Amino acid sequence: MTDIAALLRDSPSVADRYAIERELGGGGMSRVFLAEETRLGRRVVIKVLSPELGAGVSADRFEREIKLAARLQHPHIVPLLAAGDVGGLAYYTMPYVAGASLRERMQAGAIPHYEAQSILRDVAKALAYAHRQGIVHRDIKPENVLLSEGTAMVADFGVARAIREATTMADGTAITQMGTQIGTPGYMAPEQAAGDPDVDFRADLYAFGVMAYELLAGRHPFAERRTAHALIIAHMTETPAAISTHTTFVTPSAASIVMQCLGKDPTERPESASAVLAALESTSDAVPVHITPAASQAATVGVLPFANMSGDPDNEYFSDGITDDIIGALTQVRGLRVAARASSFSYKGKNEDLATIGRTLGVTTVLQGSVRRAGNKVRVTAQLMNTRDGFQLWSERYDRSLDDIFAIQDEIARSIVEHMRSALGLHEETKAKLVARPTDDLQAYELFLRGREAVQQRTPPSMRRGLEFFQQAVARDPGYARAHLGVAEAYIGLGVYQVIPAMEARAKAQTAIAKAEGLRADLAALPYLRAQLKLYLRPDWSTAGEDLAEALRRDPDDALANVYMGYLCGLLGDSAGCARWTSRAVDRDPLSPFIRGVAGMSYYCAHEYEEALRLENEGLGLDPNFVLCLWLSSVALGRLNRAEEALARATRAVDLSRRAALMLSFQIRALLHLSRIDEAKQLKAELRERSASEYVGECAWLVAQSFDDVQEIEAAVRLNIEAGTGPTTLSSTVDRELEAWRSHPAIGPLVNQLSLYAGPAAR
16 A cells, blocks of 8 residues: 655655645545644645546646646635655645534534525535536535635535546547546436446536535435445436425525425536535525524623613603623623624614524624603613523612712623623623723713714714714813724715715824824724724725724724724735635624625725625625615616616615715616616716715716716716715726726826825835
């Protein structure tokens, strides 16, 4: 028996590049080793073709084919890195993915249906992309699906083709029947099992169907067949029982597509992997929302909005503010994971059962409470509930003067931590204050709460209201650091929506952040807001990663910091980073339409338009009137050549935003894509007329261009250069059009000065 490990260690060409750590295993096709690529200091996997398979493989031709397959770059495909030969056996390398294979995950226990569906969607995306590049996998199975950080990735794409193309006989002619040797009996399509050397993408769809059946039903479609020969015969002659006979958790559309994939004749199968993906995502007539609860931890809690029992709806801001402050206090506790604010607040006014809340938020405990305010008196009740059995773990009632509101919040937070102390391993830390008194002026505090309530609505009018409240709070107490940060957040929002000039928004937000930092440099939101300011309103947006890294050091579970890190990766062309960070963000705040909206924008920047649209649609499933998701889904639909749908979304965004100039520019853009020139000109005339009495943003002028008038384009580009804004609107609207002008002798140098392009270059 060939000692492949010794071959690797003794071969100078391998030993000079790789330090072999250990063997990971392997199957019939290859032996698998973990190694460190010494020059780059990264861990890789080396797969050496087995002597039985590799004896007839031309190493040179195999390496050429692997180079072709290495062009596949997709978030759900493990890329191929290099190829070579050792002792006459061909090998190839790929990044080491920390995590388990799908087979290992299946062997560890039943997989919840929501997790199974997420895995299948990821695999379908990988297949759809590879098939569009003309690459068929030929060995889709759970062993070749790797799970890491909530994402599924398919390994070994293009390897089967490389083996086939590189295999030769002694006389130099190609073996044409390699199809008989590549594949796994449990997942072989009938035509593949019959030895057809020309199987196409539909063989992958069959294998996907087998794997999907096994994953969703909890059993292989031919589970009774125990030998390779019996499995192959079953694939060719037997019809499996409908998947719905084994599970009630699969939707009708998903069940139908899985059974179609298992068609014996390739023509019976779906037309493409994209069609499979669409069916998996079509769970009902409503827009689908796929929620993957965060991984369970030793101590987890969700803080539901405290009920306003004052009898005055205007006091809602006060009860919501107390809830917010308790969430913020608990977030500081090391070892305690707190459900994100947006997801928790989605249950406001709803009477959902605790078990459902616990599963959705990924928490084992929930804090509920109420606030009753009368004059200068306040009564706060709080109870901590176990989501698994509905039992009360702790409760308390506080009847105090309003002056004691911060002490009440601190006592509630510390009581929860004390209850969970054994799980957290906390000792002295629980004695410290979790809620510091941010101001001695209670009116300033109430103004701050009103401002925070307004800004959370994320619309131009609400940002204006929020700014006014924050400014009043600062006027009453100039030392109120959190109120200064509120001013910064409101100005950033007004700049993003082009309600005020970007230069004004940037300058005032920077001033407010500096004041807050001078007062309290430890505020958790400081680095996140610095990053948001850069990404939206400053030309040095590409340096935002340093601020986001600091935000994540302070709170690794901060959904906003995670999603903006994904957005930055998308802008910089890092698709894998985009997928990793946005997945973490959605995982930590599963019911937030804003998080889905920014995650979709991140994928748009990475040119993954279908994934961008999916996330924007999920955001609209959570809030059908969320303008950000309407805007961004309109742009993604346009890139996917679904122009009528794009116009419908843009028009709705215009209506909901009260004809905001920026939203109007997207409607103009959608009309131009449909060649409805006269209507577009009418709306453009409206923008010009309005510009005489109100600010119409520089980004809006550029978005509204038809890109066929050199003078107008030059004027619009110059406006954006002078404004020095971040890349957000440009990167998520007219990126393709701008790219086409970069080589123009007159316009190109100007376009290259836009922050979308100049930002990374100046880094």
